[in-house]
Amino acid sequence: MLLIAILFFTGIAASSAQKRKDIGLQLYSVRELLPKDVKGTLQKVSLAGYTQVELYGFNIKDQFWGLKPAELKKILEENHLKPISGHFNMFPYLKSGEQAELKAAISAGKILGLKYITIPWLLPDMRTSAQDYKTLAKRLNYAGQLCKNAGMKLAYHNHDFEFIKYGNETGMDILLKNTNKKLVDFEMDIYWVIRSGVQPYTLFKASPGRFVMWHIKDMDKSDRTLNAEVGSGSIDYKDIFKQAKLSGMKYFFVEHETNYKPDIIGSITQSSTFIKNNILR
Numbered sequence: 001m002l003l004i005a006i007l008f009f010t011g012i013a014a015s016s017a018q019k020r021k022d023i024g025l026q027l028y029s030v031r032e033l034l035p036k037d038v039k040g041t042l043q044k045v046s047l048a049g050y051t052q053v054e055l056y057g058f059n060i061k062d063q064f065w066g067l068k069p070a071e072l073k074k075i076l077e078e079n080h081l082k083p084i085s086g087h088f089n090m091f092p093y094l095k096s097g098e099q100a101e102l103k104a105a106i107s108a109g110k111i112l113g114l115k116y117i118t119i120p121w122l123l124p125d126m127r128t129s130a131q132d133y134k135t136l137a138k139r140l141n142y143a144g145q146l147c148k149n150a151g152m153k154l155a156y157h158n159h160d161f162e163f164i165k166y167g168n169e170t171g172m173d174i175l176l177k178n179t180n181k182k183l184v185d186f187e188m189d190i191y192w193v194i195r196s197g198v199q200p201y202t203l204f205k206a207s208p209g210r211f212v213m214w215h216i217k218d219m220d221k222s223d224r225t226l227n228a229e230v231g232s233g234s235i236d237y238k239d240i241f242k243q244a245k246l247s248g249m250k251y252f253f254v255e256h257e258t259n260y261k262p263d264i265i266g267s268i269t270q271s272s273t274f275i276k277n278n279i280l281r
Contacts, residue, residue: 021051022052022251023050023252023254023275024050024053025045025052025054025255026254027045027054027055028056028057028255029257030045030265031056031057033265038065038067039075043079045079046081048265048268048272049272049273049276050254050268052081052083052084053081054085055072058088060100069108069111072112073112083113084251085115085118085155085187085251085253086105086109086112087119087120088118088119088120089121090102090105090119090143091123093139095123097139102143102146106147106150109150110152115152115251116153116155116185116187116212116213117143117152117154117155118154118157118187119140119155121159127161127162127171129166130166133174134174136175137174137177137179140156140175140184141178141179148182153184154184154185155184155185155187155212156175156179157189158172158186158187158189158192160192160193162196163193163198176206176207185210185213185248187212187214187215188215189214189217190214190216190217190235190237191216191219192215194219195219195224200240200247204243204247205246208246210248211249212247212248212250212251213250215255216237216253216255216275217254218231218232219233220234225258226258229256229270229271230254230270231270238278241279254275256268
């Protein structure tokens, strides 16, 4: 019995350790390379130390840079990259409720084996008032149910505009309050949270377990509007990763929105190397 218990808990530890080895990349980080050479770029992403990816760039006409979801899935598998989430804009649904892009995104996500369909961005005219966010929350709940029916979950990714106040509440407050926890999760972009003047811990504490994914990119020490490789900027990711359990974080993705250096692959490699050597040890 003791031996079985030891093996059981050793197995749990080994499983957790394996999960901690995974480093994800939001493929928007290599947007200048990917449409020109999908296969070659994904191979470089894998060689840079990444095992998981978050997709972007889907549209009904061209799918993913001219590739159908099944074709992209094959290339990802060949390079040992597991797609966890995808960013899908679906503005027509979010603005008016028109569902063609929503259903296309869910169909693509199901083929790819995604765990999350993620809303990445709101156009300026979609976020002008508290009522806009309340309407958005209702649409997120409905889309979340469709995702659940397809074996996935919906997530919402923030920038800084969600922290503008409307009376006593921010847009993020409204979304967290009015979305169904069973249907809608959140992907915290830590850089944008900090840039807005809020600390991640404040949100984790107020809504524990809801921020199941993170975007991690550092903040340039001399110009906070620029990203920096993880570990080279002003954000203390070692401390933030200690809050992963409170957050509910299951997956994280490095993202470089502002590629301010010419060596894109070198930049994402530097971030993954720091994470591997200093955070996931």
